[in-house]
Amino acid sequence: MTWTTAQQDALQNAIQRRNERNILQNQLAQTKTELAKRQQEQAVLLDQWRNEQADVDRLNRLSWASLYHDLLNQKEQQLTKEEAEAQHARLRYDAICATVIALQQQCKDQEKRLPGFSDVDQLYEQLIESKREALLNSSDAVREQYQQHLTTLIHNNHYAQELTEAKGAGIQALQEVRQLGQLLDEARTWGTWDMLGGSTISSMIKYRKLDEVRDQSQQVAYSLQQFRREYKDVDSTFLPDWTFDNNLTRFVDIFFDNIFTDWSVQSRINEARTTAQTLEDHLVTAIAELQNQQDKSTEQTKQLSDQFQRFLETV
Template sequence: MYEKINSEILEAKEQLRKKERIDGLLQHAIEQLDSEKHREAELKEILDKEEMDVKKLEHLSVKGLILEVLGSKEERLDKEKREFMAAKLKYDECCNSIKLMEAEMKDYKAQLREVSNAEIDYEALIEKKQKLILESKDKYSNEILSLMEEAADLNSDITEIIEAINAGSTVLGSLESAKDSLSEAEGWGTLDIFGGGFISSSAKHSNIDEAVEYINAAMSNLNRFKRELKDVNLDINITIDIDSFDRFADLFFDNIFTDMSVQDKIESSLENVASSIDRVKEVMEKLRGDCDAKEIQLKNLKHKIKDIIEQARD
C-alpha cells in the first residue's frame, strides 16, 4: 500500500535537499558579493587617487617645473604610474570577481527555479501518506494521532504566548512614553525650584499631564496583559500609580516648598514607572523564552511525525 508513495516521497526529499543545498550556496554567494562590492568601492577610491597623482605630475606646473629642474619629476612620475597600475590591477581583478559571482548567482537562481516546488511536493506527499495511515488504522496511526494532539496543544500554547507578548509590548510602549514625559517634567521642575518662573512651571505641568494620560493608557493595557498572562499560567503583580499634583499653588505662587513637594512626587512617580518597566520586561523575557522552547518542541514533534510517516511500511 505504501510502496509507490514511499518512492515518491524519497524522490521529493532528494529534490528538497537539493533545493536547501542550492539555497545555502546562493545565500553564501550573496554575502560574498556584498563584501566584494564594498571592496570594489574602496579600491575605486584608491584608484582615483592614484590617477589624480599621475595627472598632477604629467601637467606642468610651478611644482612640476621645480621637480623637473631638480631631476626628480620623471622618477616621481614613474613611481606614481607604478602605484596607479598596481591599484588598477587590483580594481580590475575585483570587478572581474564581481562579474563571476553575479554569473554564479544567476546560475544558482536558475537551479532553484527547477526545484522551486520541492517543499510543496514533499509536504503534499507526506500529508497524503499520513491520510492513508490514519484511514488504515494500522500500527502507525495511534502513534501519529497522539503526536498530532500534542502538536496541536503546543501550537495553541504558542499562540497564547504570542498574544501575551503583544499585549506586554503595548504596556511597555505606554510606560516608556510616561517615563519620557516624567523625565522632562523632572528637568523643568529642577529649573522651577531655582526660579524658572511661569514658563518652566507650565512646561513641567504639560509633561505631567502627558504622563498621566500615558499611565492611564498603561493601566488599561496592563489589565489586558494580566488577562493574557493567566491564559499562559503566569501572573504579574504590578501597580502603577502617579500622585496628583497641586498645579495652581505651584503655578501661581512662588513657593519653593510647594515646588519641592511637586518635585518629590515627580521623582517618586518616575521611580514607580521605571520599576514597572523593569518588571514588564522581566515577564516579557520569560514569555519569549517559553515561546522559543515550545517552538523547538513543536518543530521536533513535526519532525518525529514525518519520520514515522516516511518510515511506515506495509
C-alpha cells in the same frame, strides 16, 4: 494504497528543497530587518548632516550671529569647526548609504531565487497526503501513533501562540512604561529648574509635560490590562508573586488631585518615577521569563515537528 520507492525519493527531494527555501526565507527576512534598521540610521544621519551644513551656511551668510562672531573675532574659528563637523556628518552619511545600497541588492538577489521554490509546498503536501492515505491500510498501532503525533503538535503550537501573544503585550506595555519614564524625567528636570527660580517659560513647559504624563499614564494602564489578560491565558506559574492591580490606577490618578505648591508637584513626579521604574523592572523580568518559555516551546515544537515528519516519511 502502497508507498513506492519513487515516491519516497520524491518526498526526500521535496523535504530538501523545502529546507533550502526556508533557509533562504530566513536569510531574506534577516536582510530586510537589517535594511530597515540601516535605513532608519540613514534618515537620522541625513538630518544630522543637514543640520551641520545649515550651521555652516548660517555662518557664511550675513546675519546677527555672523556679525556677533565677527565682532568677537571668532567667525573663522567657528566656521572651521562647523565645516569639520559637517564633513564628518557627510562621511558617516555616505558610509550608511553604501551599506543600504548593498543590502537592497542583497534583498533583490534573494527575492530573485525564491520563485524557484514556488511549487515545493504543493508537491510536498501532495506526497504527505499520499503517505497519509497509505497509512489507512496500516495497523491500528500505526494510526494511533499518527494521531498522537498530530494531537501533541497541535497542543504545543497553541501554547506557543499564547506565549507569543503574552510576550508581545508585555513588550508593548514596557514601551509605554519607558515612554512614561522619559516624560517624567523631563517633567522633573523642568520642575527642578522652576523651583530654582526659573522663568514663566520653564513653568509652562513643566505643566505641559505633566499633561503629557497624564495622557501617557492612561496608555500605561491600558497596556498593563492587556498584558494581564494575555498573561492569564498562558496560565503560568513561573512568576507567582506578580501583581498587576497595585499600580494600574496610580499613574492615572496621581496628577488629578489638587496641587498647591511646586514642592507638591515635584514630590508627585518623583513618586510616579519610582513607580514607573518598579513597573519597568517587573515587566523586564516577566518578558525575559516569557522569552525563556517561548524559546523552550519553539525548540519543543521543532522536535515534535521533526519527529512527526520522520514518522510520516519512514513509516
